[in-house]
Amino acid sequence: MSKIFVDACFGKETPYTPVWMMRQAGRYLPEYMEVRAKAGNFLNLCHNPQMACEVTIQPLDIVGVDAAILFSDILVVPNEMGMHLEFVKGEGPIFKDPIKTEADIDALLGGKEAADKLTYVYETIKLLKEKLPEDKALIGFTGAPWTLATYMIEGQGTKTYNICKKLIYSNPELMHKLLAKVTEVVKHYMENQILAGADVVQIFDSWAAALEKNAYFEFSWKYMVEIAEYLKEKYPEIPVIMFPKGIGQYLDDIYGNFDVFGVDWSTPMALAKEKLGDKYVLQGNMEPCRLYSKEKTTACIEKIQEIMGGKRHIFNLGHGILPDVPVENAKHFVNECHRVSKKA
Numbered sequence: 001m002s003k004i005f006v007d008a009c010f011g012k013e014t015p016y017t018p019v020w021m022m023r024q025a026g027r028y029l030p031e032y033m034e035v036r037a038k039a040g041n042f043l044n045l046c047h048n049p050q051m052a053c054e055v056t057i058q059p060l061d062i063v064g065v066d067a068a069i070l071f072s073d074i075l076v077v078p079n080e081m082g083m084h085l086e087f088v089k090g091e092g093p094i095f096k097d098p099i100k101t102e103a104d105i106d107a108l109l110g111g112k113e114a115a116d117k118l119t120y121v122y123e124t125i126k127l128l129k130e131k132l133p134e135d136k137a138l139i140g141f142t143g144a145p146w147t148l149a150t151y152m153i154e155g156q157g158t159k160t161y162n163i164c165k166k167l168i169y170s171n172p173e174l175m176h177k178l179l180a181k182v183t184e185v186v187k188h189y190m191e192n193q194i195l196a197g198a199d200v201v202q203i204f205d206s207w208a209a210a211l212e213k214n215a216y217f218e219f220s221w222k223y224m225v226e227i228a229e230y231l232k233e234k235y236p237e238i239p240v241i242m243f244p245k246g247i248g249q250y251l252d253d254i255y256g257n258f259d260v261f262g263v264d265w266s267t268p269m270a271l272a273k274e275k276l277g278d279k280y281v282l283q284g285n286m287e288p289c290r291l292y293s294k295e296k297t298t299a300c301i302e303k304i305q306e307i308m309g310g311k312r313h314i315f316n317l318g319h320g321i322l323p324d325v326p327v328e329n330a331k332h333f334v335n336e337c338h339r340v341s342k343k344a
C-alpha cells in the first residue's frame with residue numbers, strides 16, 4: 001500500500017495534502033505526560049522502546065496527523081559518542097563536559113561504532129513498524145552536525161553561540177574536525193534508522209540562523225548535503241527532508257540531492273516557492289503560535305493552500321508545537337489542512 005506522505009515527499013499527486021507537526025509527540029498531550037511520568041524522566045522515555053513507541057503513535061490517534069515522527073531527541077547522538085547528557089528541569093539539556101580541545105574530539109567514539117550504540121532507537125522503530133497502520137509513514141530524524149555541535153561545544157542551549165563562533169573564526173580546522181566526526185556518526189545513524197524501518201528521514205538544523213551566509217554553507221549546509229547524498233545514493237526510495245531553521249535570506253544558494261525542503265515560519269511560503277518550489281517539495285510553515293487561535297490557524301492554512309495550490313507541498317508548522325497549546329486546536333489545524341486540500 002502506498003503511503004500518502006511518502007508520495008507527497010516525491011511530489012506525486014495525492015488525494016489531499018498530508019500534514020504532521022514538529023514536536024507532535026510532546027507535552028501538550030496529557031497522554032504523553034502520563035507516559036513520561038511512568039518513565040520517570042524524558043531520557044528514560046527515549047531509552048524505553050515500548051514507551052517511546054506508545055508516545056510516537058499518540059498524535060496519530062489523538063490529532064489525526066498523516067505521519068509519525070520517531071520519539072527520541074537529537075542529543076542522544078553526542079550522548080552515545082561519549083558525552084554525559086542530562087535534562088535539567090527548567091534549563092533544558094546539559095553536557096557537563098563540553099568539547100574544548102582536539103583531544104576531547106579524539107576521545108569521542110566515532111563512525112558506525114557510535115551509531116550502533118543507539119540500539120533503543122532502532123528497537124523503537126522496529127516496534128513502530130509492527131504497530132503503525134500501513135498507510136501511515138514513519139519519519140526518522142537527526143540533528144544537523146552544526147546544531148549538535150552547538151550543544152557539544154557550549155554544553156547547553158545558547159542565545160549567542162559565542163564559544164562556537166570563537167572556534168569558527170579562530171580555529172576553523174578544529175571546528176571542521178568535530179563536524180566531520182559528527183557527520184560520519186550521523187550518516188550511519190540515519191542508515192541504521194532506514195534499515196530498521198524509517199520510511200522518511202528529516203535533518204533538523206534548528207540553529208542554522210546563528211551563522212552568517214558564508215559560514216552557514218561552510219560549517220553546516222555542506223555537512224547536511226553530505227549526509228543527504230550518502231543516503232540518496234544508497235536508499236533513493238527513502239525521501240530526505242532538510243529543515244534549516246531561519247535561513248530565508250540564503251535560499252538562492254540552497255543546493256544538493258534531497259527531496260523536501262522544510263520552510264520555517266519566518267520564511268514567507270511564496271518566497272520559498274519562487275526560489276525552491278521547482279526543485280524541491282516544500283514542507284511547512286504555519287507560525288506555531290497561531291495554534292493559540294483557531295481563527296488565525298484557519299486563515300493561515302487557507303493562505304498557504306492558495307500559494308501552494310495543493311501541489312508539491314506537505315503541511316506542517318514552521319517549528320515545534322508549544323506545550324500549552326490546547327489539543328483541540330492542534331486537531332483543528334490538522335482538520336483544516338485536510339479540508340482545504342481535499343480534492344473532489
Ligand SMILES: Cc1c2[nH]c(c1CCC(=O)O)Cc1[nH]c(c(CCC(=O)O)c1C)Cc1[nH]c(c(CCC(=O)O)c1C)Cc1[nH]c(c(C)c1CCC(=O)O)C2
Pocket residue numbers: 021022023024025026027036042069070071072073074075092093141143157204206320
Ligand atoms: C534542538 C532540538 C532538541 N531536540 C530536538 C531538536 C530539534 C528540533 C527543534 O528545533 O525543535 C528534536 C526533537 N526533540 C523531540 C523530538 C520528538 C519527535 C517530535 O515529536 O517531533 C524531536 C524531533 C522530543 C523532545 N525533546 C525535548 C522534549 C521535552 C522534554 C520533556 O518531556 O520534558 C521533547 C518532547 C527536550 C529538549 N530537546 C532539546 C531541547 C533544547 C529540549 C528542551 C527544550 C524544551 O523543553 O522544549 C534539543
